Amino acid sequence: MTELQSALLLQRQLAGLNKNxxxxxxxxxxxxxxxxxxxxxxxxxxxxxxxxxxxxxxxxFVTEIWHPNVDKNGDACISILHEPGEGKYGYEKPEEHWLPIHTVETITISVISMLPDPNGDSPANVDAAKEWREDRNGEFERKVARCVRKSKRLFHVTSFKLLKLH
Known part of the structure; x- marks a missing residue:
């Protein structure tokens, strides 16, 4: 299946989700x-x-993650998941917020991009943001590594894929 065919299939499936x-x-x-x-x-x-x-x-996130833009309950805090319009804190532009043209794919790509490059202007996890700024290769990296070890025990993954929906 080509990339275009996959995208078209996802669009049809999302249209079906809108109906049901x-x-x-x-x-x-x-x-x-x-x-x-x-x-x-x-x-x-x-x-x-x-x-x-x-x-x-x-x-x-159901799996534990240590990241500045994911709060301690696992909720992802990225601009495209924020309600349309003006941001309540003034650090985001309205055009960075949710638009109906976004898809599951664009959300997932944004989250994958957020992992190595957190938005320090809007941390959802202040402790992780502080460690990212002040001790990135120390305590921050140790906490991320602990989460990686835990998730590997849960999933036993040996190959890498960017996204798998089920």
């Missing part, structure tokens, strides 16, 4: 190579509101 909504998607995201998260396996859950795609879904 389900509670959400589960996604498995593999940490990108050459980052602190390399080899980590994150299970996340996307929950879609009834008025999707006018409003953004919520993304919650």
């Amino acid at each position: 909504p389900v509670e959400g998607f589960s996604a498995v995201i593999i940490g990108p190579p050459d980052t602190f998260y390399e080899g980590d396996v994150f299970q996340a859950h996307l929950t879609f509101p009834k008025d999707y795609p006018l409003r953004p879904p919520k993304m919650k």
Whole structure:
């Protein structure tokens, strides 16, 4: 199956979801190579509101993750998952927020991109953000490595794929 065919299939499936909504998607995201998260396996859950795609879904990591833009409950805090319009804290531009043209793919790509490059202007986990700024190769890296070891025990992954939806 080509990349275009895969994208078209996902579009048809999402159109079907709009007609017959389900509670959400589960996604498995593999940490990108050459980052602190390399080899980590994150299970996340996307929950879609009834008025999707006018409003953004919520993304919650089920697997433990230590990251400045993921709060301690596992909720991902990235611009494209924020409600459309002006940000309540003023650090994000409205065009960075949710738009109905975003897809499961663009959300997932944004999350994968966020892993090695956190947004320090809007930390959801202040402790992780502080360690990222002050002790990136020390305590921060140790906590991420602990999460990586835990996830590898849970998933026993040996090959790398960027995204797997089920």
